[in-house]
Amino acid sequence: MNPLVDEFLGGKSGLLVAMGPTGSGKTHTVFGTARNPGLVPLTLQKIFTAADESEGGNQSPRLFYLSMFEILCEGKGERILDLLSDAAELVLQQSATIKGLKEVAISSAMDAESLVSRGMLKRSTAATDANSESSRSQCIITIRAVHKTVDQQSEHQISGSVLTIADLAGAERKKNTGNKGSRLLESNFINNTSMVFGLCLRALLDHQKNQKKTLEKHFKNSMLTRYLKDYLEGRKKMTLILNVKPGEDDYADTSYLLRQASPYMKIRYTSLDESSDLVSQKRTNVSLVCQENKKKRKVNKPEPEVVTAEEKELQRVSRSEQIMKNLFNALWTVSKQKISESEVAAKSMRELLKDKDIEILELKKELDDLKSRWSHVKQNDAASIAISSVSQTDLASDAALDNFHLSTELVQKISEECTYSDPEMSSAYCDMTEKSADCDTSVANLIDEQELSSRYLKKEACTPDVTEPKCDLKKENTEIMGQVGNKESDGSESSEQTSAPDGGVTHAPSHLDDPSELSYTELRIVPCNLSAQFTDIQVSDKAPMEQSKEELSSNTEVESIQHDVDIKEMKQHDYQSSSQQLNCDAGDVSSNQPFLELQGMGAAHQNPDEPVPEPEICEHTVKEAAAEHAHGRHLPDEGLPQTKASIAPTKDCQAEGTADDQKENICQEEANEDICASKPRENTKKTSSRRRLLPVASMMLKEFTGPAIDAADTKRAMDGGGAKTLSGEQVAAGRSDALIRLLKAKSPPMRHRRG
Ligand SMILES: Nc1ncnc2c1ncn2[C@@H]1O[C@H](COP(=O)(O)OP(=O)(O)OP(=O)(O)O)[C@@H](O)[C@H]1O
Incomplete structure (x- = not known):
């Protein structure tokens, strides 16, 4: 505790926290007894001893204020209770200050100890199986030192360092305490506060090990940790006192606490001096210097904010312009690609149409040839076909059938090609295909009859x-x-x-x-003749x-x-x-x-x-x-x-x-x-x-x-x-x-x- 007191007297704030399981002697260590004073009485004695020595050395006078409150469980919530006054309700502010908390100026160690003793009388305690006087709340004692400066016209109090001493309620095991009902709720609150406090220390340690890792804000989960925010974030110095029991049955709790708290020894503190004055200003809120400083800050702040807003507006506009520009470029690129693709497609379509035109011309030419053949064949009498040489009827019939199929295939080919080029030909092609099938049947019948006749002949x-x-x-x-x-x-x-x-x-x-030549020639004309008719019908x-x-x-x-x-x-x-x-x-x-x-x-x-x-x-x-x-x-x-x-x-x-x-x-x-x-x-x-x-x-x-x-x-x-x-x-x-x-x-x- 001496290092903290020395730093406190030197103007630096500090925190002392007693940790350990229930009944391990935390309260006894912090407050002690009349015969065996605890840390608080000893600190008060040292502070005032040091104050007296400083006044004798022509140093500026300092004033000390003492406050004492507890954070206890209230139903499922928490509340702050001032132990030095009868204030109904205290409010923990965002700035880690407690609104309504009474600070009592202390001028001697004896006065301070009296106040603490009265406050301890109000602290919530209860008997459990583990401790006859088990603390049921977190008790916090603050000693604030104020430097007193005297100028010619007015006396200004200069805020100083704060020394905080916290007696935490020890973690409890249900089987050990036997708590039931409200006691059990208090146990849960106590254990939860102890757990959050430990998590904050663990997060601070991890953050200090790896600066890239964000410091988790576990302190928000408990009123105690919110009040001790500056300490748990490493801006003020903190000292931990671990209390353990010596019994064999307490080995598990002792082992767990040591293993849990030993890594906290690696925690380091920064920015200890800057925050001390700020904390004093928030707490006292009476110093004119601090008020002037606050006004200066408020006055000086708007100028850069205006400039920043203008810059932000300019940046926003320029960013919007850049976005629109990029969007326009993207649309232009896509449009050019689409246009080029459309041009290629149109070119290919033109080539395809040209090819189709050529095919149509060829088909027309072929159709003209077929028509000329048909007109030539038409001159021959169909009767001469029927009465031609029957000795060659089989051969001629086969040839006629082949020619008929060839002609039919040719007609189908022409019809299909015409169908691609002319949609109207599609329907005509379907009709003509059916008619071609009918003609096919008729010609087949005719050929069969010719075969019958040739067989007889x-x-x-x-x-x-x-x-x-x-x-x-x-x-x-x-x-x-x-x-x-x-x-x-x-x-x-x-x-x-x-x-x-x-x-x-x-x-x-x-x-x-x-004779076979004539017969073959004549009989070949038959299918060609019919096919020419079909072709003429289908393709015309x-x-x-x-x-x-x-x-x-x-x-x-x-x-x-x-x-x-x-x-x-x-x-x-x-x-x-x-x-x-x-x-x-x-x-x-x-x-x-x-x-x-x-x-x-x-x-x-x-x-x-x-x-x-x-x-x-x-x-x-x-x-x-x-x-x-x-x-x-x-x-x-x-x-x-x-x-x-x-x-x-x-x-x-x-x-x-x-x-x-x-x-x-x-x-x-x-x-x-x-x-x-x-x-x-x-x-x-x-x-x-x-x-x-x-x-x-x-x-x-x-x-x-x-x-x-x-x-x-x-x-x-x-x-x-x-x-x-x-x-x-x-x-x-x-x-x-x-x-x-x-x-x-x-x-x-x-x-x-x-x-
Ligand atoms: N060093 C010690 N010398 C003599 N008695 C002690 C010592 N430490 C603790 N005790 C006694 O042990 C009992 C429990 O101690 P204390 O109340 O301080 O425990 P605690 O850790 O505060 O428990 P809780 O967390 O429940 O409040 C007390 O009666 C106390 O007088």
């Missing part, structure tokens, strides 16, 4: 043609080949009809040196009404072809039945010969002396074959050739004559006559192998307009006799005239015939 080509007329077909075929060659070279329409040597009209097949930019017309035309054409094929098949059956019936009724051996040969007995029945099969068998077989063919079934190889040998010419005739009923009837009539007159020949096999289909109209026109018609009529007249000859000439003449008129009329294309 192949039978005829591979088997001996016993239904060939007796005339020399080899010579006749040579003439026909020349005619067809002329027609092909002229590119005009031709018909597959020829006249029999006896003047009857026979549906003879065409005979070409390379015409009005919807025109497109619908073209679609109707294409559909009508396909339906016309199918209808023609159906009619041909129906005619085949009729002709087959009638011809077989005629052969059977006449009992002509030669009419039955083909049947016998096709039954595997052809070689045996070359001899006419051999027995002839029964007519019932022939009739039955022909009917059965006709019935199977009418149901669209594939006939057995053994039974079909005979039927097909007679069917083939009929198909050729009907292919050309479907539109013209009169012409058709003539063809059928002539075919029946031809079949009835047909007889076995030695060179039948050779001739049948060379049988080819020729355009009927061409052949008929040649036969009936050339010299061959006269020869045929003459031969017919020579073969017949009497009235029969006259009748034959008249019939031939009338028939020739009718056919000439019909053929010269140049029948329109197949699709337009029906209308």
Whole structure:
């Protein structure tokens, strides 16, 4: 305590705090007894002894004031109680001063000790299991020294140092104290105050170890620590006295206190002198010097504040300008980037449009080519396609199907590309795709029917043609080949009809040196023709009404072809039945010969002396074959050739004559006559192998307009006799005239015939 007293007398404030568990002798150490005075009496004695010595040495007189109060628990709060007065309430101010606290001037040690003794009588104590007179509050005694200066006019008191002595209530353990009720609340308050005091010291130590670490303001959590703020923040000197018990049972508390407080020895103090006067001014608030100083501070403060405000305003404005400038730069940068990106996008779009224009031009050019092809193909008669060489029908059908698919793909490609370039084409493309599927089905049906017909006609080509007329077909075929060659070279329409040597009209097949080439060429045109129509419909930019017309035309054409094929098949059956019936009724051996040969007995029945099969068998077989063919079934190889040998010419005739009923009837009539007159020949096999289909109209026109018609009529007249000859000439003449008129009329294309 002596160092604190010396510094106090030297004008420096100081604090002495007694710490330790309850019953450890803190109160006894601070206050003592009459026989064993404590720190407070000894300090008072020393102060006044020193004061007396200073006055004797002509030093300025000093006055000492003593105050004594306690901080105790009140419910869940705290309150300050003045121990030297009966003041009702004391208020701890922000400046660590206590408003209303009585300070008693002391002039001697004896007076001071009397005051302290009276104050101790008012202190709150209570008996606990640990201490019969346990302190229930924090007791604080302050001694303020005031230097007294005497000038000529007035006496000024100069505030001096303050010496503070605190007797803290010791931390309590419930099991040791046995406190209950209000005592227990006091224990909590005491322990909490002790804990906060320790935290403040710990925070000060940590702050002094690391200046960057913020000093925690734990002092706010307790009234005691708020009052001792300057000490707990290291601005004034503080001394700690640790009280411990010597008993073995107190070892834990003693050990804990020593370990807790030993680091506090490293705490250092700064700014001890500056705060002493300020504290004195706040406490006394009577010194004129201090008041003048405070006024000077208040007067001097506004000037820098005005300047600071202006500077702050200027800084704020300049900062706002800088922010706006940065914002403008950022917006400008972003805008430039967006503009550049837009320019690049526009450039790419222009290039894309240019490419699309080129593609559209190419597609238009391709479309024009297709149209030209279609117009060229359109000149050919669709009927010539249907009656072309059936021996190549399978190959041609495959090629036609391939070409049709190629054309369909091309149409789809063109349509898709047109769809990208023109949104209106998208919907048209969808419609045309469906129509293309319908046309695909129609063409497939047509090809199937062509395959069926070719299969029948192949039978005829591979088997001996016993239904060939007796005339020399080899010579006749040579003439026909020349005619067809002329027609092909002229590119005009031709018909597959020829006249029999006896003047009857026979549906003879065409005979070409390379018939497969013609057939293949003609049959290839079919899908291309149809595809060209589809292409024309799908890709054209015409009005919807025109497109619908073209679609109707294409559909009508396909339906016309199918209808023609159906009619041909129906005619085949009729002709087959009638011809077989005629052969059977006449009992002509030669009419039955083909049947016998096709039954595997052809070689045996070359001899006419051999027995002839029964007519019932022939009739039955022909009917059965006709019935199977009418149901669209594939006939057995053994039974079909005979039927097909007679069917083939009929198909050729009907292919050309479907539109013209009169012409058709003539063809059928002539075919029946031809079949009835047909007889076995030695060179039948050779001739049948060379049988080819020729355009009927061409052949008929040649036969009936050339010299061959006269020869045929003459031969017919020579073969017949009497009235029969006259009748034959008249019939031939009338028939020739009718056919000439019909053929010269140049029948329109197949699709337009029906209308
Ligand atoms: N050094 C000592 N010599 C003789 N008696 C002592 C000494 N220290 C303490 N005592 C006695 O011990 C008892 C408890 O002491 P004291 O009241 O001072 O403890 P305390 O630490 O203040 O307890 P609390 O914190 O409860 O107030 C007292 O009766 C006191 O007379």
